[in-house]
Amino acid sequence: MQHGEYATYVIQRCRCAECKAASAAYARERYRLQAYGRWQPFADAEAVRIHVLNLRRYISYDAIAALAKVSARSIDLLVYGEGGSTGSARIRTEPARRLLALTIDLDTLPDDTRINVAGSRRRLQALMLRGWPMPLVAARCDVPRWQLDRVLNKAMILRAYQARAIRDVTALLFDQDPPRTNRGERHAASVVRNRARRSGWMPLAAWDDIDDPDAEPDLGATVSRAQAVTEDAEFLARQGFTPDQVAERLQISRGYLQTARARAAASA
Structure with a gap:
């Protein structure tokens, strides 16, 4: 948690000027919403929990808490609950908003974020x-x-x-x-x-999503080595490579290249 956050004022009992200002701003907003009958301090936790669990596949809970500027305690309660087995049913609205707004963008993550x-x-x-x-x-x-x-x-x-x-x-x-x-x-x-x-x-x-830890590779239809060599050789030939250069690029002999072409033609 950082200074200037309401959670720091409440949980860590910090009374620096920044945290006092955050507490006062929170109180003003609460009173304003209460006056209009729109005060909703809690939100349903399920959607937030699902989002956090998805983020957890890429970064740690500590990193999620730091990036969303919420307390680690909020994450613990959301995921594990008080007893450590079932997550909480409700979460405060502001942490919920911050967590739902958090996405993983490698270009904007702090350098030391563990992923x-x-x-x-x-x-x-x-x-x-x-x-x-x-x-x-x-x-x-x-x-x-x-x-x-x-x-x-x-x-x-x-x-x-x-x-x-x-x-x-x-x-x-x-x-x-x-x-x-x-x-x-x-x-x-x-x-x-x-x-x-x-x-x-x-x-x-x-890889459809190379960064997804649960992704499965998809190479499409399986082809024989002879077919693969023949297709690669034809591609290189169209680029102007000679048969000797094609064989060298594919790291095979010219004899095997001829054999592969014959096998591919026979199986067509």
Whole structure:
């Protein structure tokens, strides 16, 4: 809670000038609404609770309380109630209004806000599926390589500024191939891509809402490897690549490319 809030005046018993002014403003508003017969200090809690539980999928309860400028106690009562098993049936109108107005916008979240790692992890996985090693990704954003490794492997949360950096670098790199100017770079890209494939990681296009922790990937209709190779080869050929260049881009031999085309034609 912050100074200048009515909740700070009541719950923390702060009597600074700002909190006293907030208490006086609250009292004036209450008297005014009472005079007009419109005083409704409480609202039904169910819609607010559902909204807060949805927000909780992305950020912590503490972050929700801080961003909505309500007390953590209000969140506890809303979700768990007095006994810790059933949420409260009513909530004060002003906290309800603030909570319902709260939405998750990564661009406006304070840098240190802790958020769910799901979207950032999926973005890094998609980059690795493209062949991008983490050292090259780290070199292009403001997140150290060791932190990217934690996001990929075991972290459950990360800071908002890190999520923004990962989102921005993904937008920059997702449609580009990593450098492959020498044998070492080609080997590194191949190792990363093979790891991603073995792990079953998904491209960005597989996610309708990549930041939703409960989202399931959707790749559309399943096609055989021969069909996929043939479609990719035809796309590259239309861009002017020679058969040798197509095979190199797809990291296959020309012989396998011919075999894949024959198998795809036979199954058509």
